[in-house]
Amino acid sequence: METNSPKDGFEEVLSLFRKVIRTLILLTMVLLALPILYVNRDRIEKVFQKKSTPVLADITDNTKQADDESRFWKAPDINTITDAGLKKQVEYGKELIAHTSKYLGPNGSVAKISNGLNCQNCHLDAGTRIFGNNYGSVASTYPKFRARSGQEEDIYKRVNDCFERSLNGKPLKVESEEMQAIKSYIEFLGTNVKKGEKAEGSGLKELAFLDRAADPVKGKSVYEAKCQSCHQADGQGQLLPDGSEYTFPPLWGKHSYNDAAGLYRMSNFAKYVKYNMPLGATHNSPQLTDEEAWDVAAYVNSQERPHKNVPKDWPDIAKKPIDHPFGPYADSFSEEQHKYGPFNPIKEFYSKK
């Protein structure tokens, strides 16, 4: 058996003492660091957020971008909903916006009432993307009067407008589980926007008119260079192999939006595409020039697509938007000019009235 000399014992105590001191120092440092981290948590969070923005955006001025981004509306987090029933309904609404076709498309599991597009194809990130046609201002501004119908419209009517036009389909029954879920989701998205106010960055971003008419021939070259790799040469997009929804949605033809839809107006199409297409473009890193956006709009919207009869639209023709492509008008400009531009002379005519 080994016996410890007093010297060994002393050394053991000393080394234990050192360990205790070291642990204490470490602990104090951690305790000191915590409040510092806490106080700077916003800055730290920003550093990580910045890292996850797209590569193209990183090339542009980062500081300016971080400032700009914080101005914009941000969708609330579904996980903050405490009522379990409501949370489930809102989640179903989001699912229906993101994957409309699976439930309500030509092979829909709930009903077959629309063309295979998803709401999300045009309302990006389930209607939450800044200037990606998001729903930030819907709850705060509806019901509202709309000149297209000449009536006060509620959210149900507006949702069904897109079903009947953008999805070239049939309306959902107001009392259906699906309509109630979509409405709950859209209302939830607007819970952080004051009634009557518009969320910063909602809808589509403004785009200046060209001084000339938009040109479908030039637009065809833009399409071939920057769109057709995904949307295909025939504009028919690409379905998933199981046919449940599109990987790349069609831009014209019988599966696309009809001629009464919002995107059939040149300005809506050009604004949407300028700040969102080709896929990956954003409002602060657009990839098309203004001319390319207008010309490709002219090309796509001069292709064949379903026609919808809407004799009740625009009961007051003087309220038609400048780029509404169907007469009669309260001015003497041609249908052709109302469709392709130049729009500035029409704008001047109405501002003088």
Ligand code: HEC
């Ligand atoms: C093909 C593109 C497209 C699809 C698909 C589409 N929408 Fe839209 N939607 C638009 C455009 C463009 C507008 C804005 C039109 C305008 O202001 O003239 C719009 C506007 C809306 C608005 C009003 C937004 C506001 O701030 O006033 C709601 C709500 C809406 N859509 C819901 C839906 C729902 C729900 C679906 C799916 C059933 C859907 N949309 C599918 C293009 C589309």
Ligand code: HEC
């Ligand atoms: C890399 C693939 C890709 C390219 C390139 C691309 N898109 Fe898209 N586009 C998509 C996808 C994917 C969606 C649907 C987005 C979603 O559901 O999140 C879409 C949606 C659209 C929509 C709305 C939905 C519809 O069917 O009407 C339009 C309009 C559109 N793109 C136009 C264009 C135009 C014009 C160009 C060229 C300037 C272009 N896209 C280039 C992938 C692409």
